[in-house]
Amino acid sequence: MQRKHLFFIWETKYLGKTPIPLIAIGVLTTLFYIFSKPHFDNFSDLNKVMLSITGLVSIIIYAKEVWKHHVFHMLWWALLLAVCHWLFLTLTLPILADDYPKLDHIARLFLFIIFAWWLGGNTRNTLIFWGIASAAVVLAPWITGDGLADFQRGFLGERVGFGIRNVQHSAMFFGTVLLGLLIFLPRLLLAPLQHWGKLILWALAFTIIIAGVIISQTRAAWLGVIAGFSIVIFLLFIRYRKSLTKKHLALIAVSSVCLAMFIIINSSLIIERATAELDTIQALLRGDWSSIPLSSSEVRSSVGERLYSWRAAIDMIAQRPLLGWGEQGVEYLFDNIEYNQAHYQALNFGHLHNLYLEITLQYGLVGLAAYAYLLIWFIANSWFAWKRGDMPGDVLLFLYAFLCFWSVINLFESYLIFWTGVFLFNVVMAGCLTHIWKPTLRANRSKAITNIERDLP
Numbered sequence: 001m002q003r004k005h006l007f008f009i010w011e012t013k014y015l016g017k018t019p020i021p022l023i024a025i026g027v028l029t030t031l032f033y034i035f036s037k038p039h040f041d042n043f044s045d046l047n048k049v050m051l052s053i054t055g056l057v058s059i060i061i062y063a064k065e066v067w068k069h070h071v072f073h074m075l076w077w078a079l080l081l082a083v084c085h086w087l088f089l090t091l092t093l094p095i096l097a098d099d100y101p102k103l104d105h106i107a108r109l110f111l112f113i114i115f116a117w118w119l120g121g122n123t124r125n126t127l128i129f130w131g132i133a134s135a136a137v138v139l140a141p142w143i144t145g146d147g148l149a150d151f152q153r154g155f156l157g158e159r160v161g162f163g164i165r166n167v168q169h170s171a172m173f174f175g176t177v178l179l180g181l182l183i184f185l186p187r188l189l190l191a192p193l194q195h196w197g198k199l200i201l202w203a204l205a206f207t208i209i210i211a212g213v214i215i216s217q218t219r220a221a222w223l224g225v226i227a228g229f230s231i232v233i234f235l236l237f238i239r240y241r242k243s244l245t246k247k248h249l250a251l252i253a254v255s256s257v258c259l260a261m262f263i264i265i266n267s268s269l270i271i272e273r274a275t276a277e278l279d280t281i282q283a284l285l286r287g288d289w290s291s292i293p294l295s296s297s298e299v300r301s302s303v304g305e306r307l308y309s310w311r312a313a314i315d316m317i318a319q320r321p322l323l324g325w326g327e328q329g330v331e332y333l334f335d336n337i338e339y340n341q342a343h344y345q346a347l348n349f350g351h352l353h354n355l356y357l358e359i360t361l362q363y364g365l366v367g368l369a370a371y372a373y374l375l376i377w378f379i380a381n382s383w384f385a386w387k388r389g390d391m392p393g394d395v396l397l398f399l400y401a402f403l404c405f406w407s408v409i410n411l412f413e414s415y416l417i418f419w420t421g422v423f424l425f426n427v428v429m430a431g432c433l434t435h436i437w438k439p440t441l442r443a444n445r446s447k448a449i450t451n452i453e454r455d456l457p
Contacts, residue, residue: 010120011124014122014441014442015058015117016062016063016445017062018062022057023118026051026054026117029054030129032044033047034115034129038136038140038420038423039140039164041419059117062444063441063444064444065440065441066117066437066440066441069440070377072113074373074374077370078110078370081106081363085323085366086098086102088323096326096329098326098327105327111422112425112430113430113433114430115427117434120434121390121438121441123435130428130431134177134180134181134205137173137177138208140164140170143163144164145160158215159215160215160216161216167216168218168220169418170212170218171213171218171220171409172221172415174213174216176402176405176424180398183232183397183401184394185202220408220411220413223408224409227405228402235397305353306352306354306412312333312338313333313352313357316333317364321360322364322366323366324362325362326362329362330350330352330358330361331350352414354410354411355417358414378432382396382400382432382435383396385432391438395432402428406425
């Protein structure tokens with residue numbers, strides 16, 4: 001079987017005997033989906049249906065080895081868990097049970113499987129895929145925002161989200177792209193001289209992205225970026241501590257200087273936002289709940305609002321720790337919360353601003369364990385893929401940095417219950433899964449070649 005390419009760009013050799021027209025439909029709908037979803041949700045839904053159908057048909061017919069992979073087993077177990085959970089709630093808490101199990105809420109978390117298939121186990125495909133998704137974020141100020149006017153208002157102190165749901169979700173996207181730009185920079189610096197023109201685009205994108213992170217004024221995103229970048233530096237130091245060269249140190253220095261310059265330029269904005277509720281945090285550390293404010297007409301305390309809702313959630317979780325209260329449990333909490341109930345209802349609080357409490361309240365410790373298992377599976381299998389040479393080191397670093405960033409920001413927002421978090425999670429995980437699949441894809445290709453040779457006269 002000869003090496004196949006789609007439009008001379010997309011590597012398709014690991015897609016088995018999948019017909020080129022089917023590959024073209026799957027790949028093009030996938031790429032259009034990841035660019036359009038953040039801004040044109042209505043147009044992207046049809047693409048998601050098309051890429052999902054073509055992907056499943058292609059895997060079932062032309063990649064039985066992939067169909068048997070453990071990641072599909074996780075999907076089936078997750079769906080089974082959702083059904084069992086619904087049955088449990090129907091029997092024990094019918095007042096909060098849905099009319100039917102919301103399997104789509106679970107299935108959408110595994111869309112990365114379809115993305116990973118169309119990426120075909122190829123690093124260049126993955127970088128194109130991530131690059132197009134990143135371009136949708138970089139161009140957001142001019143697609144759904146007000147362009148340069150947004151940045152002008154942002155640096156004057158206004159929180160700006162560029163029309164992406166709200167500022168927290170904008171910061172999530174921009175923070176992820178910032179980590180990617182820093183981690184994949186060495187690919188540009190070490191590329192042949194004729195490709196150095198891309199550095200101009202990188203510098204422009206970096207400027208837009210880091211400015212977006214700053215003017216979002218989202219403290220969780222700032223903390224997440226610092227944590228993600230720190231884990232990258234730590235892993236690089238552990239890996240290369242005996243062979244660090246001046247070039248490596250220069251790359252780290254350039255990245256650090258760029259970050260430091262933006263922080264210094266906007267230090268007043270960052271310091272003001274970072275220390276805005278320092279008294280509330282200090283009161284929490286002292287265990288002095290009487291000094292933790294609830295928002296009023298005179299003062300707004302987003303930290304206080306979160307803390308009291310988390311306290312109420314922990315009390316509810318303690319009553320049903322194993323399997324939780326179901327998807328309507330959060331609504332039930334805010335309808336019955338002891339702390340300033342009218343205020344929460346006026347704000348239309350619909351979630352807990354903490355993914356881990358959200359999962360545990362809805363699905364119990366069993367649901368939280370299932371989520372943790374998925375992340376641990378990716379962490380471990382990505383490491384194994386890197387060790388056997390199937391995953392480049394910078395892709396592994398990006399995964400670990402992202403998961404660190406993701407885990408931190410979800411302490412302060414329930415991103416995975418919104419389409420924005422689901423979309424970002426699927427895009428990142430897909431690029432990693434396609435490399436994890438490499439041995440399976442190779443086995444599938446070898447089997448396809450054997451079948452073709454056997455059918456030859």
